[in-house]
Amino acid sequence: MTTAFASTPVLNNVFTHLSKNAGFEDIAAMALVGAASAAYMFKGTLWDKPDPYHYKWFERPQELMGARAGAQQTRNIAEKIEETGADMVIFWGSQSGTAERMSNRLAKECQQRFGLKVLSVDASDYESSTIAQIPRTKLAIFCASTFGEGDPPDSYQDLYSWLQSTSDRSLAELRYMAFGLGNSNYKHYNEVIKIVVNRLDALGAEPLLATGMADDAQGETEEHYLEWKEQVFGVFRTQLGYTERDPIYEPSLKVFEDESLEPIDLNHGVPADKTSDRKTNTSMSAVYSLPVKGARELFQVSEHRNCIHMKVDFSEHPELKYKTGDHLGVWPINPDAEVSRLLRVLGLISRRQIPITILSLEEDVKVKVPTPTTLDALLSHYLETCAPVSRETIASLVQFAPTSTAKDLLTRLSGKEAYADFLRSNYINLGRLLERAAGDEGAWKDVPLSFIVEILPVMQPRYYSISSSSVVQPRSAALTAVVSDTVFPGTNERIPGLSTNYMLALKESLEDKGKPHPHGLTYPLEGPQESLSGGRLHAHVRKSTFKLPALASHPIIMIAAGTGIAPFRAFLQERARMQSIGREVGPTILLFGCRNENQDYLYREELAELKAQFGDLLTLVTAFSRPDSGEKTYVQHRVVEHADEVCRLLTDGNANFYICGSASMARDVSNELGRELCQRQGWSDEQLKEFADKQKRFKRWQQDVWG
Structure with missing residues (x-):
């Protein structure tokens, strides 16, 4: 110019x-x-100006179907409350989706019972500091889960950090209630909500109710939530003066058939790829259809129990990578029988392939499943049709009961004692419950489809520690999974694990074409539009911090029970490869527990070969809880027996310490090891805590555990 x-x-x-x-x-x-x-x-200034809305031509219309508005939302929660005229906001933080579902349910019921306008929001959608601007005339509820070593869920990270770091912001105008989801088998039970509440109080916020805490150790999360919810409603009635009314179902979604849609327009069941979300989770890969290149049974005696070793091939996708210690997320499929059962009682068997569209009727409610789709894809792939039914859901079904008998049964089962007694000998999901109450085909035809979509959880992947080394097998990943199959005592009723039974059916089909599932379960193994034909599954990689030390010469101690052996098989494979190319390998200890040496000693031959290769560098110790003879032994007992070497490596050798298995096992191991360290080092409880915290801070003490 x-x-x-x-x-x-x-x-x-x-x-x-x-x-x-x-x-x-x-x-x-x-x-x-x-x-x-x-x-x-003067091109582009006085003439031929670029169209500021040109990008709209390239937007995907389906992205606008999850919510009504496509406008940019404010990051200030106080402004959002004023814009929407809301009376209350629920900040949820959810890792697996439970806290989110509970928050959404609570928001809806507050509206139905008390006429309140409630925002149920992902805490990370708003600037944490703006909670200080929420006026005293409004209410806030904080609902968050705790996972891992007392860690907050991803969506609570910002709020959690802000509350812990801020000291100059007054929250004196904030009135709140709080609910946490945790598991007392974990050492840091409900740690996140405890810290959130402590910081809220320290900054001057006013609690209206004692903090509720759900404990999933005995599967009582739902009951604890319902008890706390009744206390919340009590506050509304007594302290705040709201008038309660009988709840009437008000849909937040519109579900309708649209036969003008062509198959190419539909989502047929392929898992939704969430990598395009604004808040991309960088720890997740995209979801792929991956070939299964081998699957075998690991239990020596598998008449009543099964354990699957499955090898998944990455070769078709050069961009898909994993590191030793990462997880594989497997997307399950609902069994054919349960999908058909629900469709039959709803009178929709003949409509299962008709295109349907799902739209949000409320600005702040997003459609959580891909749309448009079909009922078959929705109930087979996108929703957890086999999910247990809560008392709250049973109570909400009463209004749709087609007969007085069905109404009486549902009313009775919505009571706490009757519900608990029923579950002691019955497996119920939504289809089974409706069938039990009124089993004729089409008996529940008046239940709105929107209700079904709202109450069933969205399908979630199940995560498995990868049991192979990325150094040894960079283009394939192995997983190890015990097939979950709970049988009620004295009955033929069983609760089949969703993902593991699907993988068992896939394994059986690969081993022997036409070989049936041991319990007669069938699945659409070809997948949506044959995307899984030839023996495939939908899966993705999730990064983990459960890693080997950078130097192979660094000592490591591994404690495992059952399928907790999975990542340690990968660790040993990697160290064996390092040794084979001349690298120095440090002392390695593996303490492994299972039921019986002759039944479920996983990878027994492989471990024997590795022991022969490593020699004295590998200490392999087993514990059998149901031996053919002798006393039962658990891994924590072996920790005590080998405490001299374990404690020496931890304190003098700075060894990396790993636990993988159930949370209760990890707790028992940690307690026993703590006592042994205090005894040998002369430490107090506070000094032990300082040592453990330091080890964890430097990633030398890691756990990969589950409830």
Whole structure:
């Protein structure tokens, strides 16, 4: 531009000279050149401006179907409350989806019972500091789960950090209640909500109710939530003066058939790829259809119990990678029988392939499943059709009961004692419950489809520690999974684990074409639109911090029970490879517990071969809780027996310490090891805590455990 404007006087002189000495044609030609030059210089400013909405041509219309508005939302929660006229906001933090579902349910019931406008929000959607601007006339509820070593869920990270770091912000105007989800088998039971509440109080916020805490150690999360919810409603009635009314179902979604849609328009069941979300979780890969290149039974005696070793091939996707210690997320499929059972009682068997569209009726309610789709895809792949039914859901079904008998049964089962007694000998999901209450085909045809979509949880992946080393097998990953199959005492009723029974059916189909599942379960193994044909499953990789030390010469101690052996098989494979190429390998201890040496000693032959290769560098110790002879022994007992070496490596050798298995096992091991360390080092409980905290801070004490 500088050059163009600098030459303007020169052009003026030229035009002046031409006007005196040139003919009309020359002047006209130069005028055209000048006009063209000016047009070029002012392109994009005076003319041909870029359309600011041009990008709209490239937006995917299905992204707008999850919520009504596509407008940019404010990050200030106080502004959002004012914009929407809300009376209350629920900040949820959820790792597996339970806290989110409970928060959404609570928001809806507060509206139905008390006429309150409630926002149920992902805490990370708003600037944490703006909670200080919430006026005293409004209410806040904080609902968060605790996982791992007392860690907050991803969506609570910002709020959690802000509350712990801020000291100059008053929350004196904030009135709140809080509910935490945890498991007392874990050492840091409900740690997140405890810290959140302590910091809220320290900053001047006013609690209206004692903090509720759910304990899933005995599977009582739902009951603890319901008890706390009744206390919340009591506060509404007595302290706040709200009038309660009988709840009537008000849909937040619209579900309708649209036969004008073509198959190409539909989502047929392939898991939704969430990597395009605004808040991309960088620890997750995309979801892929991956070939299963081998599957075998690991239990020596598998008449009543099964354990699967499955090898999944990454070769088709060069961008898909994992590191030793990562997890594989497997997307399960609901069994055919349970999908058909629910469709039958709803009177929708003949409509299962008809296209349906799901739209949100409320600005702040998002559609959690891909749409448009079909009922078959929805109930087979996108919703957990086999999920247990809560008392709250049973109570909400009473209004749709087709007969007085069905109404009486549902009313009775919505009571706490009757519900608990029923579950002691019965497995119920939604289809089974409806069938039990009124089993004729189409008996429940008046239940709105929106109700079904709202109450069934969205399908979630199940995570398994990868039991292979990325150094040894970079283009394939192995997983190890015990098939979950709980049988009620004295009955033929069983609760089949959703993901593991699906994988068992897949394994059986690969081993022997047409071989049935041991319990008669069938699945659409070909997948949506045959995306899984030839023996595949949908899966993705999740990064983990459960890692080997950088140097193979660093000592490690591994404690495992059952399928907790999975990541340690990968660790040993990697160290064996390091040793085979001449790297120095440090002392390695594996303490492994299972039921019986001759039945479920996983990878027994492999471990024997590794022991032979490593020699004295590998200490392999087993514990059998149901031996053929002798006393039962658990891994924590072996920790005590080998405490001299374990404690020496931890304190003098800075060894990395790992536990993988059930949370209760990890707690018992940690307690026994703590006592042994205190005894040998002369430590107090506070000094032990300082040591453990330091080890964890430097990633030398890690756990990969489950409830």
